Amino acid sequence: MSQKRPNNQFRSRWPEWLLPAFFLPSWLMSLGFHMIVFVGVALIFQNTGVTEGLDDSGRVVDIFVKEAANPEEQPQESDNTQQSNADDSLTEEQVDETPPEELVDNLLDTPLPVDNVFAPGPAIADVELPLAEPIRPARPAPPAGGLPPGRGETQFFGTKDKGTRFAFVIDCSGSMQSHNAIHYAKAELKNSISLLEPTQQFQIIYYNQEVYPWHRRGRSDDIYWANETNKRLAYNFVDERGPTGGTDHVPALMMALRLTPEVIYFLTDADQSDRISNRDMARINKFNNGRTRIHCIEFGVGPQLDAELEASFLADLARKNGGSYRYLDVKNLSKR
Known part of the structure; x- marks a missing residue:
């Protein structure tokens, strides 16, 4: 089928070169129109931030990209x-x-x-940390210096020994007033304490029928480091006690053994009427079990007879507990 030719009247109205535009096929004109519409729609979607993509199932979906808002235009958040x-x-x-x-x-x-701070808000309150239960302070470590820790030496009435922990058990009963025996005991006790190094510990236990251990005021320690402060306080305690009352050796010895010292110096005038019974002697020996050396010093009047030495419970106590025994005539102490 041939295309219809335009008539002469129409040709005379338009230039020759423009005439083919009016006689394009309809399908070509429709295609051009849809292309224009498609391009226009695409431009509109591009300006509104719309993009196109595929979801997981392969369908075409529109993806809207939202621009971040100006931080200055953000509304204030809630108080919470x-x-x-x-x-x-x-x-x-x-x-x-x-x-x-x-x-x-x-x-x-x-x-x-x-x-x-991420957002404005009220001032932050002071932070209070919960307090734990009070912690009891540990016993202070001994100061450095002096003799090597553990094996310092002292002596009491010429009886020497080495160790870290010493206990002095001193009879202060009324009989110690005779020949000024308590005075010599105190002087020698101070001298022995002065020889202790800061790396050593000590305790003083006076006794008659009662027991009087040394305790620092406000402290519950049973044995103290031999630093200068404790030594001065110990000297005061030594001077305060005077001779009075009767005699009971066992409670004082048992108190000293419970401190687990390495050495006990035990001084008494050893009246035979107050001797330690065989039963108490066995109890002391069993409780100690060789842990502590007990050195016994006996004050007497005049020279000691051989029979008295054999009968001395102090010599027996020292022998069974790894210590030594010494007898001193108090009348000769003033010559020392």
């Missing part, structure tokens, strides 16, 4: 959110780079920096 942000103001980097002890100091002493 503000408080939560304030509490979390320390970043992970700050926590990682700050030593634990400095974190505590910062919380207690330094206000949090404003730059780290």
